[in-house]
Amino acid sequence: xxxxNKLMCYSRRHSPWLFHMNGGSCNGCDxxxxxxxxxxxxxxQLGVRLEGSPRHADILCITGPVTHNAVNAIKTVxxxxxxxxxxxxxxxxxxxxxVFIDSRTLDxxxxxxxxxxxxxxGCPPRPDAIIQGIAKAAEILAERAAKKLPVAPVVxxxxxxxxxxxxxxxxxxxxxxxEVRA
Amino acid sequence: MITPEIWNSLTTALARLLxxxxxxxxxxxxWFFLWVERKxxxxxxxxxxxxxxxxxxxxxxxxxxxxxxxxxxxxxxxxAWPLIAVSAAAGAxxxxxxxxxxxxxxxxxxxxxALLEVPSMCIIAAGFSSGSIFGEIGSAREAVLSVSYNIVxxxxxxxxxxxQHTFSLQALAQLxxxxxxxxxxxxxxxxxxxxxxxxxxxxxxxxQEIYSGPMTEYAGPELAMWELSxxxxxxxxxxxxxxLIAPALTLWWVAALVFVALTFAIVLLLxxxxxxxxxxxxxxxxxxxxxxxxxxxxxxxxxxxxxxxxA
Numbered sequence: 001x002x003x004x005n006k007l008m009c010y011s012r013r014h015s016p017w018l019f020h021m022n023g024g025s026c027n028g029c030d031x032x033x034x035x036x037x038x039x040x041x042x043x044x045q046l047g048v049r050l051e052g053s054p055r056h057a058d059i060l061c062i063t064g065p066v067t068h069n070a071v072n073a074i075k076t077v078x079x080x081x082x083x084x085x086x087x088x089x090x091x092x093x094x095x096x097x098x099v100f101i102d103s104r105t106l107d108x109x110x111x112x113x114x115x116x117x118x119x120x121x122g123c124p125p126r127p128d129a130i131i132q133g134i135a136k137a138a139e140i141l142a143e144r145a146a147k148k149l150p151v152a153p154v155v156x157x158x159x160x161x162x163x164x165x166x167x168x169x170x171x172x173x174x175x176x177x178x179e180v181r182a
Numbered sequence: 183m184i185t186p187e188i189w190n191s192l193t194t195a196l197a198r199l200l201x202x203x204x205x206x207x208x209x210x211x212x213w214f215f216l217w218v219e220r221k222x223x224x225x226x227x228x229x230x231x232x233x234x235x236x237x238x239x240x241x242x243x244x245x246x247x248x249x250x251x252x253x254x255x256x257x258x259x260x261x262a263w264p265l266i267a268v269s270a271a272a273g274a275x276x277x278x279x280x281x282x283x284x285x286x287x288x289x290x291x292x293x294x295x296a297l298l299e300v301p302s303m304c305i306i307a308a309g310f311s312s313g314s315i316f317g318e319i320g321s322a323r324e325a326v327l328s329v330s331y332n333i334v335x336x337x338x339x340x341x342x343x344x345x346q347h348t349f350s351l352q353a354l355a356q357l358x359x360x361x362x363x364x365x366x367x368x369x370x371x372x373x374x375x376x377x378x379x380x381x382x383x384x385x386x387x388x389x390q391e392i393y394s395g396p397m398t399e400y401a402g403p404e405l406a407m408w409e410l411s412x413x414x415x416x417x418x419x420x421x422x423x424x425x426l427i428a429p430a431l432t433l434w435w436v437a438a439l440v441f442v443a444l445t446f447a448i449v450l451l452l453x454x455x456x457x458x459x460x461x462x463x464x465x466x467x468x469x470x471x472x473x474x475x476x477x478x479x480x481x482x483x484x485x486x487x488x489x490x491x492x493a
Contacts, residue, residue, distance in 0.1 A: 007242055008242060008243070008246045010239070011238075011239040011240075011242035011243040011246070012243050012246070014233070014235075014236070014239045015236065015239040015240045015243045017240075039227055039228040039229045042224070042229040042230055042231075044220070044224060044229060044230075044231055044232050045229075045230050045231070045232065045233070047232055047233070047236050047239060047240070049240075051389075051394070052389040052391075052392075052393040052394045052398070053316075053393045053394045053397070053398045053399075055250070055398065055399060055400060055401040055405075056394065056397075056400075056401065056405060058243070058247075080250075082247050082248045082249060082250060082401040082402055083247070083248045084246075084247070084248075145246060
């Protein structure tokens with residue numbers, strides 16, 4: 001790997017720009033995503049910037065269980081993000097559709113429509129878990145710059161008290177997906 | 183036939199354009215000023231803020247991203263605008279008379295103002311040629327804003343030139359500042375936030391409100407060029423104010439140090455003002471420049487001309 005590629009990898013890991021999209025979320029995860037940018041958590045230390053336009057973004061942060069209304073919007077915005085790009089599914093909803101499973105208004109989970117790189121479970125996940133997920137996605141971006149093979153989706157561990165067993169967590173993601181497809 | 187004088191003046195001009203205060207100094211300075219802006223805002227909000235090399239990483243990362251396909255003349259124009267903006271801003275920085283050098287290309291204040299205005303024109307054109315509704319709204323706002331602050335900006339420059347009897351940058355940098363010049367400098371400082379799209383007047387690129395305004399459709403290397411041109415505008419605009427403020431010094435390295443310190447102070451001042459204020463509405467902005475500031479600018483020009491005719 002030559003010097004330019006090394007510099008590019010390093011830059012991609014240190015400058016993840018986000019585009020935040022709501023796919024029918026209850027707004028809980030959206031609040032937590034904003035909280036991760038506020039003075040208490042200050043994601044800008046990692047170079048994170050919340051961008052207004054999907055054209056500027058590297059990482060697409062999607063919340064919500066993906067309603068029928070949101071599907072086309074999510075696909076359009078995913079195509080508008082310029083490559084290399086990564087998708088972070090924030091909360092349990094985009095991973096499993098959570099408590100809204102079997103609802104006839106849903107077309108989830110998210111990975112039926114766009115490839116997801118990082119799942120951040122939690123209902124809602126804590127801001128530090130979201131920052132961890134974004135940092136992981138930035139690493140994936142850097143690996144893409146280094147022309148390595150596409151990496152498998154990463155499921156982040158649950159962070160914080162009171163989450164154990166109460167909400168659908170990483171272990172149940174696969175089974176829930178199968179149920180939705182069936 | 184190249185005489186030694188021509189050769190000397192050519193090398194001086196090239197050194198100014200390429201080394202100091204030209205590209206070699208201006209590009210790192212642009213990144214540094216962008217970092218100071220973000221860091222100052224972060225500190226004012228009680229955050230730690232981005233690391234020192236952040237604008238550089240952003241620039242490199244944007245160079246490595248792909249751009250959406252752009253076809254036809256519109257696409258060609260969209261690719262051209264950021265490049266024109268960067269070259270004009272770099273040229274404006276190169277004109278700044280920081281070093282009391284002999285020879286070289288001596289531009290005047292009018293050329294510097296014209297070059298400073300080109301990035302703003304490019305932003306307006308870029309928003310309209312992108313075809314995005316948000317870009318068009320942003321461009322319309324930028325046009326209205328530019329009509330508002332440029333009147334005051336130009337009147338301030340005219341009052342300075344009239345009070346010192348010259349439009350030459352070199353002469354203005356050498357002459358001691360008169361009280362009228364200070365009035366003009368204050369007027370220029372009032373216009374700088376609007377010129378640099380900083381917070382009370384950040385209407386054209388109002389993020390989350392009209393997405394990113396004229397920049398909405400830009401991505402990858404083109405966006406990197408816009409960021410760079412914004413940084414170079416920072417250097418040129420604050421450099422102009424610093425040149426007018428700085429006392430005339432004979433030692434070249436003292437002059438360069440004073441220039442850098444003054445530009446840094448102005449950047450810090452503008453960033454703190456940006457962090458402490460909220461975005462104004464477009465009609466409030468226009469009213470601010472046309473009703474509140476214009477009176478003082480007209481007074482400054484009138485008194486400058488009056489003093490000149492009396493003298």
